[in-house]
Amino acid sequence: MTPLRPPRSPLGRRFGHLVGAYGLVALTVLLFLAFSLALPDTFPTLDNVSAVLSNHSVPAVLALGVTLPIATGKFDLSIGYGLGLAHVVTMQLIVAEGWLWPVTCLVVLLGGAVAGTVNGLVVAYARIDSFIATLGTGSVMYAFTGWITDGARIxxxxxxxxxxxxxxxxxxxxxxxxxxLYVLALTAVLWVLLERLPLGRYLYVIGSNPRAAELVGIPTRRYVVRAFTGSGLVVGIAGVLLAAQQQIGNPSVGMDYLLPAFVGALLGSTAIRPGRANAPGTLVAVTVLAVGLAGIGQLGAQFWVTPLFNGSTLLIAVGLAGYAARRQLQRRRAQPSRPVPEPPGTAS
Structure with a gap:
C-alpha cells in the first residue's frame, strides 16, 4: 500500500503558489538581465526597449484577443486570416476608396466583431469543433483578402x-x-471583464465544465458567441494597428502572427492565475517572448531560430497549461465549492 504523502506546510504552499503565479515574471527579469550583460551597449537602452514594445504590440493585441475564446475552452484559428483581412480592408478603404481614416477604423472594428460573431455562431449553434470551424471561416477570410487585393500589395x-x-x-x-499603451489598456479592460464581472466567471465555468454551466442555468451558447465576438473585435483593432505600422497592404502577412498569439495566450495561462487564460498572464508571456526574441536577434541568430523558438515555446506552453489546469482542478476538489454568480434573467 502506497504511503500517504504528508501535507505541505502553509509556507510551502505559499511558496509554490508564488513560483507558479510569478515564475514567468521572474524569468522575464532574468532574461533581460542576461541579455543586458551579453549586449551591454545595445540591449538595455531606451531605444531598444521602445523598439521591442512597438514591434510586439500587434502579437500582444492578438494574444489578448484569443484569450477570450480560450477561456471558454475554444480556439480561434481564424485570427491570422482575420488580421490579414482587417489590415487589407483598412488600406483599401483609405488608399483606393478615399474614406476618412476614423470612419475606416470604425468600419473595420465592426467588421471584426461581425466576423467573430459568425465564428461563435458556427461553433456554438452548428456545434462544429472550434478548430475545424475557425479554420474554415479563416480560409473564407483569406479568400476575401485575395479577392480585394487580387494577390497584389496595396x-x-x-x-x-x-x-x-x-x-x-x-x-x-x-x-x-x-x-x-494600447496593449496595457486592452489588458486592463480584459482583466475587468474576466476577473471582476459576472461575464468572466461564466466564461471560466463554461471552459472548465460546459455541462455544469448548463445545469446552473448559464446560457453557454450565448456566452461562447460573445467570447468570439470580443475576439473578432480585438482582431479588428490589431488589423488597424498593423496597417498603421506597415503602411502597405500585404495580403499574406496575417499568418505570421498566428503562432506567436497562441504561444502568448497559452503560456499566459500558466502565470498570474495559473490554470486558466487571463489577461495579465498573457501580457507577461508576450513580454517573455518579446525579450527572448529581441535578445536572440541581437546575438546574430539565423532566421530559422525565430520559428524554432516560437514552436518550441508553444509545445512547452501547452504542456504547462495542461499541468496548471490539472493542479487547479485538484485544488478545487480539495476545497469547498464556491457559488457561481446567478445567471442574468433568473429569479433571485
Whole structure:
C-alpha cells in the first residue's frame, strides 16, 4: 500500500503558489538581465526597449484577443486570416476608396466583431469543433483578402497615408510608444471583464465544465458567441494597428502572427492565475517572448531560430497549461465549492 504523502506546510504552499503565479515574471527579469550583460551597449537602452514594445504590440493585441475564446475552452484559428483581412480592408478603404481614416477604423472594428460573431455562431449553434470551424471561416477570410487585393500589395500614393492615421502607431506618450499603451489598456479592460464581472466567471465555468454551466442555468451558447465576438473585435483593432505600422497592404502577412498569439495566450495561462487564460498572464508571456526574441536577434541568430523558438515555446506552453489546469482542478476538489454568480434573467 502506497504511503500517504504528508501535507505541505502553509509556507510551502505559499511558496509554490508564488513560483507558479510569478515564475514567468521572474524569468522575464532574468532574461533581460542576461541579455543586458551579453549586449551591454545595445540591449538595455531606451531605444531598444521602445523598439521591442512597438514591434510586439500587434502579437500582444492578438494574444489578448484569443484569450477570450480560450477561456471558454475554444480556439480561434481564424485570427491570422482575420488580421490579414482587417489590415487589407483598412488600406483599401483609405488608399483606393478615399474614406476618412476614423470612419475606416470604425468600419473595420465592426467588421471584426461581425466576423467573430459568425465564428461563435458556427461553433456554438452548428456545434462544429472550434478548430475545424475557425479554420474554415479563416480560409473564407483569406479568400476575401485575395479577392480585394487580387494577390497584389496595396501601396499608398505619393502623399502616403494621413499623418493622423500613422500616428496611431508612430507617436509617443509620456516617453512610451503609443502601441504599448494600447496593449496595457486592452489588458486592463480584459482583466475587468474576466476577473471582476459576472461575464468572466461564466466564461471560466463554461471552459472548465460546459455541462455544469448548463445545469446552473448559464446560457453557454450565448456566452461562447460573445467570447468570439470580443475576439473578432480585438482582431479588428490589431488589423488597424498593423496597417498603421506597415503602411502597405500585404495580403499574406496575417499568418505570421498566428503562432506567436497562441504561444502568448497559452503560456499566459500558466502565470498570474495559473490554470486558466487571463489577461495579465498573457501580457507577461508576450513580454517573455518579446525579450527572448529581441535578445536572440541581437546575438546574430539565423532566421530559422525565430520559428524554432516560437514552436518550441508553444509545445512547452501547452504542456504547462495542461499541468496548471490539472493542479487547479485538484485544488478545487480539495476545497469547498464556491457559488457561481446567478445567471442574468433568473429569479433571485
Amino acid at each position: 501601396v499608398p500614393g505619393p502623399h502616403g497615408l494621413p499623418a493622423a492615421f500613422t500616428d496611431l502607431y508612430d507617436s509617443r506618450f509620456l516617453g512610451l510608444p503609443v502601441p504599448a
